[in-house]
Amino acid sequence: MPETPSPESRPPHETGLDTVAVAAADPEREQPWSTLGLTADEYARIREILGRRPTSSELAMYSVMWSEHCSYKSSKVHLKQFSEIPQETRAGRMLAGIGENAGVIDIGQGYAVTFKVESHNHPSYVEPHQGAATGVGGIVRDILAMGARPVAVMDPLRFGPLHEPDTHRVLPGIVSGVGSYGNCLGLPNIGGEAVFDPTYLGNPLVNALCVGVLRHEDLHLAKATGAGNQVVLYGARTGGDGIGGASILASETFDATKPSKRPAVQVGDPFMEKLLIECTLELFAAGVVAGIQDFGAAGISCATSELAAAGDGGMHVELDRVPLRDSSLAPEEILMSESQERMMAVVEPADVERFLEICAKWDVEATVVGEVTGEGRLVIDWHGQTVVDVDPRTVAHDGPVYERPYARPDSQDALQADGAEALPRPTTPEELRETLLRLVASPNLCDKSWITDQYDRYVRGNTVLSQPSDSGMVRIDDETGLGVALSTDCNGRFARLDPYAGAQLALAESYRNVSTGGATPVAISDCLNFGSPEDPAVMWQLAEACRGLKDACLELGVPVTGGNVSLYNQTGDTAILPTPVVAVLGVIDDVARRTPTGFGRAGDRVLLLGESREELSGSEWAHVVHGHLGGLPPRVDLAAERALSEVLVGSAALLTSAHDVSDGGLAQTLVESALRHHVGVEVALGGVHEDVFVALFGESAARAVVTVDPADEEALVAAAREAGVPVTAIGTTGGSTVSVAGAFDVPLDELHQAWVATLPLALG
Known part of the structure; x- marks a missing residue:
């Protein structure tokens, strides 16, 4: 006593x-x-x-x-629309959903999976290590309370500019908190993000996800x-x-x-x-x-x-x-x-x-x-x-439930009118080469091993995919190979330009990342990070993001199982970029048939699935090279995302690798795929877009780069065309360079040096 x-x-x-x-x-x-x-x-x-x-x-x-954090008093009126989404999924049914500690999805064979993503943002600014560590601990207990054994964690993170002293204060502590707590629990960290933007200076975002496994009868x-x-x-x-x-x-x-x-x-x-x-x-x-x-x-x-x-x-x-x-x-x-x-x-x-x-x-x-x-x-x-x-x-x-006033800000029209089309572009091969190396080394696109090497990704022995793969994947059943894949994503710049489309693009990218591994997306959890709800412009962002997620879930056929809202993420008058992080859960019948992310061998044919348009507003190129944010984000085409997913999953047996095209465009996808196993690639992009710069650095959605054995190319092309997915053969793997006809030929060693040096040089 x-x-x-x-x-x-x-x-x-x-x-x-x-x-x-x-x-x-x-x-x-x-x-x-x-x-x-x-x-x-x-x-x-x-x-x-x-x-x-x-x-x-x-x-x-x-x-x-009754605090904002516990009661959701400013967001309830917008979150309730998620109940309009059918609870049946393409792979099964939801056993527990919104209102419980975490959502629970039936994945077959008597198994269920529970997952959720939450925030621990402000505590992690005040005391980075303990704030992040206890964020992991809290989400793990949410999963445990459903009757499940926690089996993996993920950590979507956002920081201020890499060069800022306060980023150097919070980032190492946050990473050590996430790593040490998860490592001590014996939980693999299988994915996440580390994104840098000036609006997160003074208000980093520490979102934590946990996934657990249970038998149906064990649900509590x-x-x-x-x-x-x-x-x-x-x-x-x-x-x-x-x-x-x-x-x-x-x-x-x-x-x-x-x-x-x-x-x-x-x-x-x-x-x-x-x-x-x-x-x-x-x-x-x-x-x-x-x-x-x-x-x-x-x-x-x-x-x-x-x-x-x-x-x-x-x-x-x-x-x-x-x-x-x-x-x-x-x-x-x-x-x-x-x-x-x-x-x-x-x-x-x-x-x-x-x-x-x-x-x-x-x-x-x-x-x-x-x-x-x-x-x-x-x-x-x-x-x-x-x-x-x-x-x-x-x-x-x-x-209390507040219907806080919200309104599209007057400045939004001017923001959207200021597109990236007029920004100076590289035109010569030398300029394209310089642009590639600059982007590859930029904080948002560079290698994140400085962070992820502090996490144990393989403890428990069931990790199938982890960083830097598109999604994390864990084995659920040893005999059958049943597994689940998870991805978290959000591009806050896209959400700032159009919060409705930005939330849908966050969902679309996570959905695509799960699909590239060969898993069928079945459900989502979200962590909606925004500024002060007392600002009508911020509330408009939140309302639009919720509406966008609801509409996207209805079209894609995936329910929202639960999540988190984090408001008041601003310092003084400076709000963070609206950051609706979306986690997508996918199911794969046998993890042995997963699709790897990087080029694995020479001689494979390289194909681009999806349509490439001139979409550069909000891109990494505009952000890194010009410090520019304006225009409209890439067009959302959810039907195209669903069709692409069906090809990636349905044709997984033909694929030797798959990697989504997102931040940094096709150029970044090719570099990351080549560096994964140090296998080069030679491509020609005339069939992608008439402007090689747009083909390389545009960030159109609903795209993925895949490789196949030459003998399987015809079958994959036929499957893509039957699904209505544009397909373009662009080249062949092999060699020790990333070579783009008419643009550049950059040695893998030079790319690797640029890619891996950024965080160690900045953080020591």
């Missing part, structure tokens, strides 16, 4: 317990609702719900649960049912780290004048999390878990209110039973603490002894802190006195 703090040891502002009885008798006491991030209207609404002022503990609960949900069932808190002790952490920190724009908005960042312990994972999986196997919830943002406030609200609606908790690392914590601090590596389970009385035995076996502390009731109230006592008495639904689900 934890040590009980004496009144003398408590902070001065906590002397004299604020109970429900005191709150009823003392209605006019001043309360720090504004400091906790509530508005005057929200505070008034809480008083209306309770019929009195809240106690300090109730105020703490409502403040964190977060609900507290059955009066008399016991509520057990297990895992790490509760401390003062992260009090109000992500929930409040991520709910307001960074402002150095408001230290109250910079609470302590959570501190992670991956070794404790590893024990928690194995302990929880054994608890599931023993059949002693009736309901479960992980602890993430909002801590005990979240776990108790969400479990109770999703179940019979009643729970009684003895808060003084909670094991503490800091005996001086007041009840409201315990409720707000976001200390890591904790779970809460609902257990039938007959199973409690066995539950505690399993926890003891794994050296995981477990304490019965309450029980489920049938009274429809969440009641929390502290040393025999009631400090919380609320309807849990008002805390967890019935928070």
Whole structure:
């Protein structure tokens, strides 16, 4: 039993317990609702719900649960359209979706996969290593809470310019946090992104994805049912780290004048999390878990209110039973603490002894802190006195919903009119060669091994594809070879030019990346990163992005299984590029038949699938060479994306490699494919576009470069044409250069040197 703090040891502002009885008798006491991030209207609404002022503990609960980070109060009105998307997928059905800890997809053979991507942006700026590490830990527990064994992670990252001192401060810490936490858990990091742009300076994005595997019968949900069932808190002790952490920190724009908005960042312990994972999986196997919830943002406030609200609606908790690392914590601090590596389970009385035995076996502390009731109230006592008495639904689900004003900004027309067509272009072979080398070495296109080498990509032995492949892929079943592939993508520049199309292009690229590996895309999760919702222009971006994703999912036949919204990503008046990161999950029947990304041998025929147009606005060329952002992004053609996917998956047996065409255009695709196994290529691009510069650096979507044995070329061409996918034979693999007729002939050694040098030179 934890040590009980004496009144003398408590902070001065906590002397004299604020109970429900005191709150009823003392209605006019001043309360720090504004400091906790509530508005005057929200505070008034809480008083209306309770019929009195809240106690300090109730105020703490409502403040964190009604924060932007936890309640999605500014985005709910736009997210609800995702429910219009059919839940059936091309490969199976969704077993759990939006509203659960993570979405669960049936992938056949009795297996299901759960995956989700979330953000830990602001904490990672304040304390890069711990902010990123606990972001990984939190998403892993979301997956674990569904009854699944976590099997892999991914990390979409965004930073300010590579040369900036603050990027040098945050990037190494964020990468070490992601790497060390995942490595200690024994989870392979199979993919992600590292993108640099000035708008992320002062507000990096740290999005984390986890995927887990379970049998259908192992699915668990977060609900507290059955009066008399016991509520057990297990895992790490509760401390003062992260009090109000992500929930409040991520709910307001960074402002150095408001230290109250910079609470302590959570501190992670991956070794404790590893024990928690194995302990929880054994608890599931023993059949002693009736309901479960992980602890993430909002801590005990979240776990108790969400479990109770999703179940019979009643729970009684003895808060003084909670094991503490800091005996001086007041009840409201315990409720707000976001200390890591904790779970809460609902257990039938007959199973409690066995539950505690399993926890003891794994050296995981477990304490019965309450029980489920049938009274429809969440009641929390502290040393025999009631400090919380609320309807849990008002805390967890019935928070404020804002229809914030949104409007297309007047500046959007001028932005879109300022296209890249008028920018000076390279025309001579020497200029084209120089442009190629400059782009290959640019921060967004260069080799990311400095980052990915800090991650273990192959632990557990089931990794089939990982960085720098288009997608990550893991084996699910050893006997059949059943596997899943995952990709995350977003081009924030495209979303800035047109947020509707930009969100669709993010989905399209992830969808394409999964397909190039030979997997059929079946579902998505998203992490919608935007600036302040109090800015109508930002809300317009968010609304358009949600509309774009919904329309794209309907056309592509993939549901949204869940995700995350991260707002207030701006420093002062500078908002980040709208960054709707989209993760796509694909299924492959046998990973042995996957398609590799790079050229594997000489003598293969090289073909370009898809149509190339003059689409340079928002491109890496415009960004790197001219520092330009304007015009319209590449045209979205979802029917073409779906047809391309069907060719890539349906003809996988013919392909010796496949690589999507995206950032940097066809030139970057050829370079990356050649450098993968140091196999050169000789191409002629007259059939791609009449302008060799456009053919090389344009970024039209719905394209991929594939290779086939010469004997299979005719069959692939026939399959592409039958599907309505344009196909152009452009060359042959072999040699030690990337050679483009009429443009350049660059040795692979020179390309490799340019490609790999950038991050090590900048970061040491």
